[in-house]
Amino acid sequence: MTASNLRAPRLRRRSFLGGLGLGLGALCLPSLMPRGARAEPPGPVKRLLMLMTEHGTVYQNWRMRPGNLPEDTDWEAPLGALAEAEFSEILRPLHGFRDRLLVLDGVGMATGHMTGINEHEEGHATCLTGTLAQPVDGGVALAGGPSIDQIVAGVVAEPGQIASLQVSHGSWAYSFDAGGKALPWIEDPWQLYSKLFPNGPVDPNEPPDDLKTIRNRQSSVVSLVREQYHALAPKMSGEDKLKVEQHRDLLHSLGQQLENLANIVCEAPAEPDGGPPWEDPQFYFHRAQVFTTLTTLALSCDMTRVAVLAFSGLRNEHVSAPPGDLHNDYAHQASSDPTAMQVMTNYHKIHAEDFKNILAALDAVPGDNGTLLDDTLVVWGNELCTGEHSMNQWPIVMAGATHHFKTGRYVRWAQKNIIKGTWGDEPQGPPHNRLLVSIARAMGADIDQVGEASVTLKGDTQLPCTGELDRLT
Known part of the structure; x- marks a missing residue:
């Protein structure tokens, strides 16, 4: 088609509707349709973006208890009326997006408490799959089925698109195929750029x-x-x-x-520069910015509708930590030692800033229903619940997708289910499989189960893991 084909002559009723592909069938005039054939117009494009970080959280400094609400009952509280100082120290960077957040407190990763292998391996294998980790001799555990990003990609991806992006600073896998095999990461900004724009930037002088x-x-x-x-x-x-x-x-x-x-x-932007060397503390922040920018561009231009960003690599100098190993000397002690608690609080505050930057990037792009943030479900999750390897009270923050979930709320579930595990019994709220089902169904998947169908409670009774999580809409 040439430009001359777009000159606008006078159009009769049928021809002007056809000019935009809005023929009588598309217009859906009720009197012109056979009885029983009327249908609602298609909904907005569904997109899913997940930010995954490590070492659980410092629960004491992540949770919020507005009005001193109790621990042993289910409740919810609106976020919109809370002042910035009323947000927890870790979640405070997200205050500006409070009306578009859904903070979930008390969901448990029961399937990560049952196999008796290294909890980090369990967590990576189960957090987005809801399956039991599959041990690998001499390697990192795999999953027992697909991760939620792959389930969603199977529903929303169109021919010619990249089905999903998996981007990492350097982490074990979170994304798994239908057979539970770990999907490879893109770990370099230039590698991500090349995947999105294999032909490089366009000459601005080209007609x-x-x-x-x-x-x-x-x-x-x-x-x-x-x-x-x-x-x-x-x-x-x-x-x-x-x-x-x-x-x-x-x-x-x-x-x-x-x-x-x-x-x-x-069109392809300029190629990302090499950025600072690894030894420079800005190395982490430069990569996070490039990954966020390119992923936002991929979503906004409908190159893909599903992406997982795994951010890791923070070092002592980033979080004001004394000499020592962040994992063993600080994350493992974060609930008991005051210095470790503050170090890991600083750690998770940086990731809250990462999440805020992702939300801001999406919110800057016009979308079908406001901005790209309104049209995208953004989820911040973790492979553990706390640095001490607990699997209860999974720290989950969701944002956007305002046509799917009721945002602007903090939702709490009491820990009423005593999960029977290899390392001991653990009280938990509802199993996270149900949250994965809710995400899948919000994205258009007609399923009622993600991962395990049930887990074992103390007393050897079964806790169902199927169906959607309550109180999200």
């Missing part, structure tokens, strides 16, 4: 091709069709008139979206 010309004329075509709808509506009556008026108003919104989308650059 526009037909596709660019068409995109430049989209707004004027939408404006023409909207005017035709406006002229047609008074000539109709009843339900048909209402439907035409609704489509006229939708086209007005579409015209505004096209103006906003014109500001999105979906």
Whole structure:
């Protein structure tokens, strides 16, 4: 198609509807459709972005108890009215997004408490799969089935897209295929850039091709069709008139979206520079920024609809830690030793800043229902619940996806289920498998189980792990 094909002649009723692919079938005029054939228009594009970090959290400095709400009952509290100082120390960087957050406190990773192998391996294998970890002699445990990102990718990915992105600073796997095999990471900014833009940046002096010309004329075509709808509506009556008026108003919104989308650059940006060397403390932050920017670009340009970012690699100098090993000397002592507690609180505050930066990047891009953040479910999770390897009270923060979940809330579940584990019994809330089911169903997957169907409670009774998690909507 050439630019001359887009000149706008006078259009009859059927021809102007067809001009945008809005033929009578697409318009869905009720009186022109056979009885029983009416359907709702398709919903917004569904996207999932997960940020995974390590070492659980410092629960005492992550949790919030507005109004001193109790530990032993289920409750929820609105986040919108809370002042910044009322947010916990770790979650305080997210205060500016409080109306779009859903903080989940008390969900348990029961499947990570049952195999008796290294809890880090268990956590990585089960946190996004809900399966029991599969030990590997001389290697890192694998999963017993697919991770939630792969389940969702199987539903939302379109032909020609990248089914999912797995991007890491350097971590064990979180993403697993249907057979439980770990999927490889992209660990270098240039590698991610090359996957998204294999042909490199576009020459800015290159003349526009037909596709660019068409995109430049989209707004004027939408404006023409909207005017035709406006002229047609008074000539109709009843339900048909209402439907035409609704489509006229939708086209007005579409015209505004096209103006906003014109500001999105979906051509290859300049290649990322090498950044500072590993020894420089800014190495971590540079990579986090590049990964966030390129992943946001991939989602906004519909190159992919599913991504997992695994951020690790923080060092002592980042978190004001005295000499020592962050894992063994600080994470393992974070609930009992005051110095370790503050070190690991600083650690998780940096990851809260990472999460905030991801939300801000998505929120800066226009979307179908406001911004790209509104159209994307963003989940911040972990391979453990605490640095001491507990599997109860999994620290989960979700954001965006305002058409899926009721945000602006802090939701607490009491620890009423005593999970029977190899290392001892542990009180937990509802199993995290149900959260994974809720995520899958929100993304369009018609499933009722992710991972194990049940886990064993003290007394050898079974706790079901199927169905959606309550109180999310």
